[in-house]
Ligand SMILES: CC(C)[C@H](C(=O)O)[C@@H](O)C(=O)O
């Protein structure tokens with residue numbers, strides 16, 4: 058019988074297999090950041106071990122980094138210690154680190170792909186749940202805990218239990234104005250935040266094949282929000298074109314050999330998935346969340362749901378609690394929800410295409426009175442690219458704040474936070490209680506919806522902007 062893409066990548070990495078035990082897998086790329094690495098390095102130190110494969114290990118600073126005044130000492134003591142610890146560990150063990158201020162610094166899941174480190178068929182791990190992002194290249198990529206980080210540092214292997222496979226087949230073509238973010242939010246709303254548990258998701262079908270690499274990363278990024286540890290997409294010409302010429306991509310004959318291997322990385326016709334979900338792309342529209350988990354979402358044209366409409370008691374209770382926390386009324390149109398803050402950034406939607414999409418809509422318009430808009434590139438390189446295209450000026454002219462790269466407002470580990478009761482439209486991936494700051498209320502949206510919302514001051518789609526004035530000459 059044929060094999061799925063996940064099974065092929067898995068089989069190619071098994072270094073030891075024994076009946077009744079997890080497989081021991083070789084790890085091709087280990088990414089590190091400041092939050093989940095300190096205890097792992099401590100463990101190495103205590104046992105007198107070295108990093109086994111420095112050539113496959115790379116660190117960057119992202120969660121605790123400020124996005125303003127990055128040349129000044131870090132004010133917050135917790136963040137300062139966190140970053141200093143990573144710097145000390147990287148220096149002591151010889152790990153390549155891109156610290157704040159370095160041109161390759163940025164959110165770990167933006168940096169790996171942009172350097173060409175993330176490649177098809179690889180096993181990629183990081184002490185971070187959104188490592189699933191890298192599966193967009195057709196590898197197995199998943200978040201690991203700190204003790205596993207230590208294991209990989211010491212051995213470059215990891216014992217793992219083989220997951221089940223689920224196909225998410227998206228037929229047709231996404232309608233105009235509907236993005237990868239809308240698609241993944243709709244998928245999570247459909248299968249639920251636990252729907253992917255125990256599975257590796259493979260996104261496939263004509264709608265997926267048409268997506269750019271950046272859009273594919275947005276989708277794989279949020280696999281974890283559906284409960285799956287990993288999501289993947291078979292590599293194709295789009296993947297090869299994205300990688301060719303990147304710093305760490307293979308060159309010359311090595312490139313040809315790599316592409317020949319990568320072309321074998323697809324699910325065989327006769328392979329069987331353990332589960333399959335089918336989505337018709339044509340039925341989708343801009344999607345936003347109204348609740349406090351990424352599965353509590355609905356089309357922007359809908360109303361806030363009535364908790365009483367849920368048959369399942371626990372879902373009903375979750376919806377009631379969510380509406381209370383979010384300060385929303387059942388039946389209220391989603392478009393009527395006013396926001397205080399708009400955040401464009403994160404490893405979900407902080408890449409150049411995301412910034413371009415938001416800038417295109419913002420250009421010549423103004424951020425609504427009383428709304429603050431933060432635009433934060435996912436990496437320093439993305440920031441430089443945006444500046445070279447004049448996007449920073451577009452944002453600033455509209456009244457938005459243009460910042461330095463980092464996780465920023467995606468989570469409250471740095472100064473970019475919501476105040477209690479404040480509401481945001483955010484292109485990030487989690488809307489849990491307090492995620493963007495204590496008492497903050499988050500609506501997950503695409504960069505396009507974020508831009509339209511910033512201009513109109515309430516949750517809105519790009520189509521709603523047709524009535525909003527654009528300054529003459531643009
Ligand atoms: C801090 C880190 C461990 C965490 C994760 O694992 O994803 C963070 O990146 C997040 O997005 O919540």
Ligand code: SF4
Pocket residue numbers: 119120164165166185187403404405463464467468485486
């Ligand atoms: S941008 Fe957000 S989701 Fe991504 S690694 Fe940082 S905190 Fe996690």
